[in-house]
Amino acid sequence: MNLLSLLGAMEGAVAQGTIWGIMAVGVFLTYKILDFADLTVDGSLCTGGSVAVMLMLSGVNPSVALLCAFGAGLLAGLVTGLFHTALGIPPILSGILTQLALYSVNIRIMGKSNQAISVDKYDLIVSSRFLSENPVTLFVTLGLFVVVLVGLLYWFFGTEVGNSIRATGDNLNMARAQGINTGFQKVLCLMLSNGMVALAGGLLAQYQGNSDINMGRGAIVIGLAAVIIGDVLFSWVFRNFALRLLGVVFGAMIYYIVITIVLQLGLETTDLKLLTALVVALFLSVPYLKGKIRKPVVKGGDFRA
Amino acid sequence: MLEVKDAIKIFNPGTVNEKVALNGVNLALKEGEFVTVIGGNGAGKSTLLNAVAGVFPIDGGSIVIDETDVTRLPEYRRATYVGRVFQDPMMGTAGNMGIEENLALAYRRGQRRGLKWGISGKERERYKSLLESLDLGLERRLTSKVGLLSGGQRQALTLLMATLQKPKLLLLDEHTAALDPKTAAKVLELSDRIVEEYNLTTMMVTHNMRDAIAHGSRLIMMYEGRIVIDISGENKKKLTVEELLEQFSKVSGSNEADDKLLLS
Numbered sequence: 001m002n003l004l005s006l007l008g009a010m011e012g013a014v015a016q017g018t019i020w021g022i023m024a025v026g027v028f029l030t031y032k033i034l035d036f037a038d039l040t041v042d043g044s045l046c047t048g049g050s051v052a053v054m055l056m057l058s059g060v061n062p063s064v065a066l067l068c069a070f071g072a073g074l075l076a077g078l079v080t081g082l083f084h085t086a087l088g089i090p091p092i093l094s095g096i097l098t099q100l101a102l103y104s105v106n107i108r109i110m111g112k113s114n115q116a117i118s119v120d121k122y123d124l125i126v127s128s129r130f131l132s133e134n135p136v137t138l139f140v141t142l143g144l145f146v147v148v149l150v151g152l153l154y155w156f157f158g159t160e161v162g163n164s165i166r167a168t169g170d171n172l173n174m175a176r177a178q179g180i181n182t183g184f185q186k187v188l189c190l191m192l193s194n195g196m197v198a199l200a201g202g203l204l205a206q207y208q209g210n211s212d213i214n215m216g217r218g219a220i221v222i223g224l225a226a227v228i229i230g231d232v233l234f235s236w237v238f239r240n241f242a243l244r245l246l247g248v249v250f251g252a253m254i255y256y257i258v259i260t261i262v263l264q265l266g267l268e269t270t271d272l273k274l275l276t277a278l279v280v281a282l283f284l285s286v287p288y289l290k291g292k293i294r295k296p297v298v299k300g301g302d303f304r305a
Numbered sequence: 306m307l308e309v310k311d312a313i314k315i316f317n318p319g320t321v322n323e324k325v326a327l328n329g330v331n332l333a334l335k336e337g338e339f340v341t342v343i344g345g346n347g348a349g350k351s352t353l354l355n356a357v358a359g360v361f362p363i364d365g366g367s368i369v370i371d372e373t374d375v376t377r378l379p380e381y382r383r384a385t386y387v388g389r390v391f392q393d394p395m396m397g398t399a400g401n402m403g404i405e406e407n408l409a410l411a412y413r414r415g416q417r418r419g420l421k422w423g424i425s426g427k428e429r430e431r432y433k434s435l436l437e438s439l440d441l442g443l444e445r446r447l448t449s450k451v452g453l454l455s456g457g458q459r460q461a462l463t464l465l466m467a468t469l470q471k472p473k474l475l476l477l478d479e480h481t482a483a484l485d486p487k488t489a490a491k492v493l494e495l496s497d498r499i500v501e502e503y504n505l506t507t508m509m510v511t512h513n514m515r516d517a518i519a520h521g522s523r524l525i526m527m528y529e530g531r532i533v534i535d536i537s538g539e540n541k542k543k544l545t546v547e548e549l550l551e552q553f554s555k556v557s558g559s560n561e562a563d564d565k566l567l568l569s
Contacts, residue, residue, distance in 0.1 A: 160418035163402075167410050170399035174407075177358070177397065178466070179384035179414040 002264075009260045011131050017256035018142040019126070019203045020222060021249030022149060024230075026073075026196030027223030028248045032231075033157070034169040034189045036084075039095030041197045041223060043102025044076040045216030048198025049205030050109040053117045056206075062125050066202045073198025074191045076102060081187030106213055114212040117205065124206045145203070146249050149196070154242035156192075165189045197223075218273050221280050226252035228283040306371055306506040307334040307357065307474055313365035314352055314530075326352040327363065328530030334474075338537075339500055339507040341517040344527035350510045351392075353527065354478050357508070359383040371473045385415035388467030388505075390460060390480040390496075397463030400452030404443060404462065407451055408432045411466035435465055439495070457488035461495055468499050475500065477509040481516075493520065514546050524549075528557050 023045060030038040048069035055065035076098060083094035107113060119127040130138035156162045167175040168185040175182050197219070205211040230244070230251030238247045259272060267275070314327040326349050334340060344350045356363050357370075359380040367376045370386045391397045398407050409424040409432075429447065436444035439461050443454075451459060460480055467475060477496060481489035497520060500507050511517050517524055523537035524544065533556040536544060 156420075158423055159420045160413060160423050161420060163406060163410055163423040164418050166402060166406075167399045170401045171396070173391070173396045174399050175410075176380045177384055177387075177389045177391075178410050179381050179416075180410070180418070181379075181381050 006261065006264050009264065010257065011135060012128065013256040013260040014253055015126075015128070015131065015138060015142060015207065016204075017253030018146060018249060019200055019207055020256065021226060021252035022145060022203065023197050023200035023219060024223040024226035024248045024252045025149065025153070025245050026193040026200065027220065028227050028230075028245065029153075029189055029193040029196065031224065031227060032169075033166055034186060034193075036091045036169070036186065036190070037095070037220075038077075038080060038190060038193060039092060039220050040076055040080045040098045040102070040190070040194055041095075042216045042219045043099040043106065044073045044194040044198045045201040045204070045219045046106045046211065046213060047072050047076055047102055047109070048201025049211035049215055050106050050115070050201075051198070052202030053115050053205045053211040054109055056117055056122050056124075057115065062123060062206065066125065066199060069202030070195045070199040073195040073201075076198065077191035077194030078187060080194070081190040084190075085183035085186055103213065110211060110213070113214075114210055116210040119209060126203055126207045127209065128207055129209075146246070149199075150242055150245045150249075153245060157241060161185075161188070218276065221273075221276050222252075222255065224284075225255050225276055225280050228280065229254050232283065306336045306338070307332070307508075308369040309333075309353070309357065309366070310369075311366035312353070312356055312363050312368065314349075314356055314361070314363050318364075325530050327356060327366075329366070330527075330530070330532055332525070332532060334506050334508070336506055337504045338523055339505075339509070339521035340523040340525055341521040342508060342510045342525055342527065343512070343514060343517045348527040349530040350527050351478055352530075354476050354508060354510055357383075357474070358387055358389055358476055386473040387476055388414075388470075388472030388474070389476045390463045390467050390478065392479040392482050394456040394459040394463070394483055397466070398451045398459050401450060403448045404436070404451055404454075405429060405432055405447040407462065408435075408466060408469060411469045414470045416470075435469075439465065455488075457484050457492060460484065460492050464492070464495060464499060468503060468505065471503055471505070473506065475505045475507040477507065479510050479512060482512060496520075514549060518544050518546065518549065526553060528553070533557065 023041070027038070027041060030036045051072040052062075052065040052069040055068055056062055060068070079101070080094045080098040083089045083097055084091055089097070117124070119129045126138060126141055157166060164175065164180045165185045165188060167178065167180060168182045169189070172182055175185070201216065204215065227248050228251070230247035230249070233254070234247035234250060235244070238244050262272075262275065263269065309330055309332040312327045312330040316322070316324045316326055330349070330353060342350045342353065355361065357368055359375065359378060363376065367374060369375065370383070373386070375383050375386065389397070399410070405424060409428060412428060432447065433444045441458055441461060443458065443462065451462065454462065464480070480496070481492050484492060493516065496509070499505070507521070509521060522541065524534070524541055525532050526534035526549070534549070534552055
């Protein structure tokens with residue numbers, strides 16, 4: 001293994017990890033806060049990328065295009081949310097249905113299965129080209145995105161509406177008994193989550209210079225990997241909500257750094273999905289296996305405890 | 306304050322598991338009335354409470370709370386009028402959220418939730434003094450996760466949450482059944498105190514005949530989805546377990562349920 005080329009690749013890993021980190025924050029909102037494994041993201045990531053690229057190709061300002069990508073994600077989340085709340089379809093299936101439908105939608109948006117966007121002709125916000133040209137700008141830009149988004153989410157989940165979403169994810173019965181319209185909160189959270197994912201898709205498409213129908217395949221698993229890595233590594237120091245979100249972004253970075261190392265060791269890119277799936281399966285099973293091994297602890301039920 | 310008219314609820318209609326849980330229930334509660342509800346398993350006690358709370362729609366009849374017909378209102382909208390404490394201590398609170406966050410959620414029951422900050426400093430002071438009145442030391446643990454509390458503490462907190470915005474109707478669904486006897490007695494005592502302090506119209510389901518007799522101003526007993534005994538006033542004060550059992554076997558035409566009621 002060539003150490004120098006590894007170090008060179010590291011910068012790319014961190015940049016990519018940051019973008020996927022924003023996506024993973026979206027996954028965190030549904031998976032951790034709402035307790036809803038939302039598979040829509042595999043489709044909405046590409047929707048975000050496609051919308052951003054097509055708009056920029058037709059001359060729209062890249063920032064506006066990103067905002068529209070976010071909006072497209074909101075719509076995707078709305079569909080999944082309505083499948084689940086208005087039509088009573090189970091969470092996983094609701095997500096799968098939207099994800100499947102988005103395949104057709106994404107092809108319609110792009111007109112074909114991929115669309116390139118050249119950093120030479122367009123004034124992109126982020127691009128892998130910047131890694132060699134002006135890496136500082138690239139990392140500052142990405143850092144700003146993370147800080148602003150995390151800041152906004154921290155504020156939102158501290159508000160009355162945000163607290164209602166958290167209560168909905170924590171205890172449906174309690175939320176309803178306290179007068180919270182749980183269906184509405186679920187839809188809202190799914191929209192917000194997919195908005196974040198689509199925004200990340202828009203950034204990713206700019207970064208890699210194209211939007212591709214397969215760019216979101218397995219996104220949910222990568223998102224989960226980031227959420228879990230963030231949780232395992234940082235949850236003991238990062239208690240605060242904003243820090244927990246940052247932990248997720250760091251989780252995604254670490255995921256990409258590990259992937260980069262593994263690739264340098266000679267694995268094919270196509271092997272990565274298998275590897276990711278195994279790692280996520282391992283981490284997801286830890287709490288269950290731990291519970292089986294440990295003897296149940298008798299907790300004191302003392303009223304004054 | 307509450308008027309239930311000809312309430313009918315049938316679970317699994319048209320199947321072998323069909324169960325008529327409410328078979329034409331009529332009940333009117335005056336403001337400030339505290340009724341205890343007893344009955345054997347499957348008599349329809351909890352179903353009645355859940356029907357009033359709007360957990361499911363009823364199949365016939367109507368429910369009016371303080372002159373508002375709530376028959377068709379979803380659960381979350383009825384919450385404007387109704388405070389609830391459940392049998393399962395886990396059910397009434399959000400375990401992953403802090404004590405003050407739970408209180409803040411309850412404080413906004415029946416009000417619009419917007420983009421204002423979820424909890425204000427002024428509220429926090431109020432919560433502190435309210436928690437102090439529980440005498441459980443919770444006022445020093447405002448930001449602790451509710452999941453860390455014991456069952457009794459959670460029920461006491463849920464009780465506080467149910468009454469933080471004065472409800473038109475307080476529904477207590479066997480809220481001490483999951484607690485040990487000593488804790489149960491404390492929570493019951495607290496319930497009495499709160500009901501009295503705010504003069505709350507209250508329905509309390511219980512399995513325990515003695516509790517049903519000792520608490521409240523009125524007692525109803527359910528049997529096969531109907532209210533079969535309704536005692537209030539002086540008669541309620543003089544009531545004994547033996548008398549109640551005797552009345553029950555007269556109404557139900559058997560005494561097989563006696564043991565079940567007494568023992569459970």
